[in-house]
Amino acid sequence: MAYRDEKLDEEKVFKDPVHRYIHVRDRVIWDLIGAREFQRLRRIKQLGTTYLTFHGAEHSRFNHSLGVYEIVRRIIENFREEPFWNDDERLLCLCAALLHDLGHGPFSHSFEKVFDLDHEDFTRKIILGDTQINAILKRVDPQFPQNVADVIHKTYFNKLVVSLISSQIDADRMDYLQRDAYFTGVSYGHFDMERILRVMRPKEDQMVIKESGMHAVEDYIMSRYQMYWQVYFHPVTRSAEVILSKILHRAKELYFANDFQFKLKPRHFESFFEQEVSLDDYLKLDENVVFYYFHIWQEEDDEILADLCRRFVDRDLFKYIEFDPADQYQQLIELKESFIQAGVDPTYYLEVDSSSDLPYDFYRPGEEEERLPIHLQLPSGELKELSRQSEIVESISGKKRTDHKLYFAKDLIDQLPDNDVSKQRIYDILKG
Structure with a gap:
């Protein structure tokens, strides 16, 4: 039997708090889960610094990746007898769903901003590079790793396949909204996913929703809206992210300073500071390693680095106020000058941070592809864009x-x- 068609002797299941069970029968999927690059995701938190705000948010990218795989597996089961669906794409969809977050680094987006990195680039490098993941995918077909990378990168020719994991209603979002709501303990992210899965239909280039499922989709859109403003953009979480980025900036500045020597050489960060990050270096730096350095750096001779690390480790975060830099630009200049006069470095102890979100968008020519709208399928077969209905x-x-x-x-x-x-x-x- 060809490797792509090989099944396990018996189905494996993962007990999951969100989906109850995650089912694995394909040998390829089981092997990918066991690969070292996928197991690394256990050491990357799904929500970065959010655990400092919602103490239950300790779940990992590993949990989420399995969840996305399971949702796609269920969607495909429902698509089996539908026109426009080619079951030859089944394994490709499952692998892309499982591996879509493979390249996330420690503390994800905060870390990427500091070092000007893109986790999607590293996802691609892991899938196409000299890795266990690549070796497993190649056993399916020499072209298979490239196809998986193309689906995740949204360049694969079959846009229906891409839409399963990257669209305005996809398996990725459906898992993280429910999973993040569960682990943070909030009620905002819950919606009737089972109903949505039942009314999904494949079309030429995207999934569509039967009109009878519109209310379930409305609930999903509003859940996403609430989760972004109540959880993902929570000001306490953002305060922790600000301190995290300040630590990394300070460590980088000290690394290049001629008059400073670290007590513990930051070996795991050197290629990041030098902006010459190899795939091997990237995979070695997980959140456990970063936390180790933060603990050690509390004892460094540089007062700013030591203080920032203590704040992060002990959750002694910055305070915040509402502040619009466009309208209050002059006040920001005066604040920085006053901080300097007070002997407090504004570079590390003063920061304006902005968050923005677009909960749903209709089609705009020239915009990024994931903004393709959600379409409802009327009983007549006609498609209508969601916001028109x-x-x-x-x-x-x-x-x-x-x-x-x-x-x-x-x-x-x-x-x-x-x-x-x-x-x-x-x-x-500050009092205005």
Whole structure:
């Protein structure tokens, strides 16, 4: 029997708090889960620093990746007898779903910003490079690793396959909304996924939803909207991300300083500082390793690095206020000057952070492909864009919401003498 068709002697199951069970029967999928590059995802948190806000959010990219695989597996089961579906694409869809987050690094997006990296690039490198994952995929077919990478990169010719894991209603989003809601303990991310799966239909270039399932999709869209503003953009989480990025920037600055020597040489970070990151270096740096350095750096001779690491490890985070840099640009300049006069470095203890989200968008020519709209299939077979049928979705469609916060080390200002002019000036500005 060809490797692509090989089945396990008996079905393997993972007990899962969100989907109850995750079913694996394909030998290829089982082997991929056992590969070292996939097992590494156990050591990467799904929600980065969110555990400092919601203490249950300790789940990993490993959990989420299995969940996305399971949702795609269920979708394909429902598609089997449908026109427009080619079951030869089944294994490709399952592998792409399982491996879609393979390239995430420690603390994911915060880490990427500091070092100007893209986890999707590393997902591609892991799939196509000298890895256990690549060796397994090649056993299916020499072209198979490239096909998997193309699906994840959204360049695969069959757009229906791409839409299963990357669209405005895909398996990726359906898993992380429910999984993140479960582990954070909030109610916002829950929606009737079973109903959505039952009313999904394959078309030439994307999944569509039967009109009878519109209300379930409305619920999904609103769940996503609420999760972004109540969980993903929570200001306490963002405060932790600000400190995390400050630590990495400070460590990089000290690495290139001629007059500073680390007590523990930051060997795992060197290629990141030098911007010459090999795939091997990238795979060796997980969150356990990063935390080890943060613990050690609390004892470094540089006061700023030591203090920032202590804050992160002990959850002594920056305070925040509402602050719009466009309207309050002059105040920001004055704040930085006052921080300097107070002996507090604004580069590391003052930061404006902005978050924005577009919960749903209709089709806009020239925009990125994942913004293809959700279509409803009417009983006549005609397709209608979701926001044209749903007043709820129409009310938020195409509307980008942005939130700005100013984060600062309030304790360092508080400890200044009350008669300190710069202290008084800082609080005058902050009070507006």
